[in-house]
Amino acid sequence: TQLLEQSPQFLSIQEGENLTVYCNSSSVFSSLQWYRQEPGEGPVLLVTVVTGGEVKKLKRLTFQFGDARKDSSLHITAAQPGDTGLYLCAGAGNTGKLIFGQGTTLQVKP
Amino acid sequence: ETGVTQSPTHLIKTRGQQVTLRCSSQSGHNTVSWYQQALGQGPQFIFQYYREEENGRGNFPPRFSGLQFPNYSSELNVNALELDDSALYLCASSQGPWTDTQYFGPGTRLTVL
Numbered sequence: 001t002q003l004l005e006q007s008p009q010f011l012s013i014q015e016g017e018n019l020t021v022y023c024n025s026s027s028v029f030s031s032l033q034w035y036r037q038e039p040g041e042g043p044v045l046l047v048t049v050v051t052g053g054e055v056k057k058l059k060r061l062t063f064q065f066g067d068a069r070k071d072s073s074l075h076i077t078a079a080q081p082g083d084t085g086l087y088l089c090a091g092a093g094n095t096g097k098l099i100f101g102q103g104t105t106l107q108v109k110p
Numbered sequence: 111e112t113g114v115t116q117s118p119t120h121l122i123k124t125r126g127q128q129v130t131l132r133c134s135s136q137s138g139h140n141t142v143s144w145y146q147q148a149l150g151q152g153p154q155f156i157f158q159y160y161r162e163e164e165n166g167r168g169n170f171p172p173r174f175s176g177l178q179f180p181n182y183s184s185e186l187n188v189n190a191l192e193l194d195d196s197a198l199y200l201c202a203s204s205q206g207p208w209t210d211t212q213y214f215g216p217g218t219r220l221t222v223l
Binding site: 042103 | 114143145151152153154155158166168200202212213214215219
């Protein structure tokens, strides 16, 4: 069974701080995706990483895919209250379905 | 906005009842996947439909069933509702089966009393 473990599950920080969210598995994934979800809405895709060691940047967000394609991280620089939300990583499993981590709830206080 | 719509937005049912949730996929997408998301958790894959056929199923009992129509819209049916079925039900559409990029709708919040 392919599983994705996210850490931390909850994060409450002050505006301007940096943070990193981790997504780990013992299984290899063909790709990993990061989503952000706000209350009452569906997940919105932020990025897809495909190649081991790949780094992608989206403004203040930096995404990295591990060399072995088993883990990924999301780093946010100078967090803002608008970054508040549930961050989800998802892997494309060996049957093609998306396997989600349990999510990281981020609260950025002004 | 992804162009994926779901109805209804909210629904309250009692244990033992049956429910039907609906999803309209994004234009040009022929694949719909359904997920269940419990409060504070990540979504869990229920099943996927591609060109009106079920194309993969997660670890959900047979009382969870679905349909996909010729226009690629989809329904999720749940029979004999249980309290634990209370969750946000998400559908996601994509351009084909087993493609990485799926676009999610806003979800239907189901409460079972």
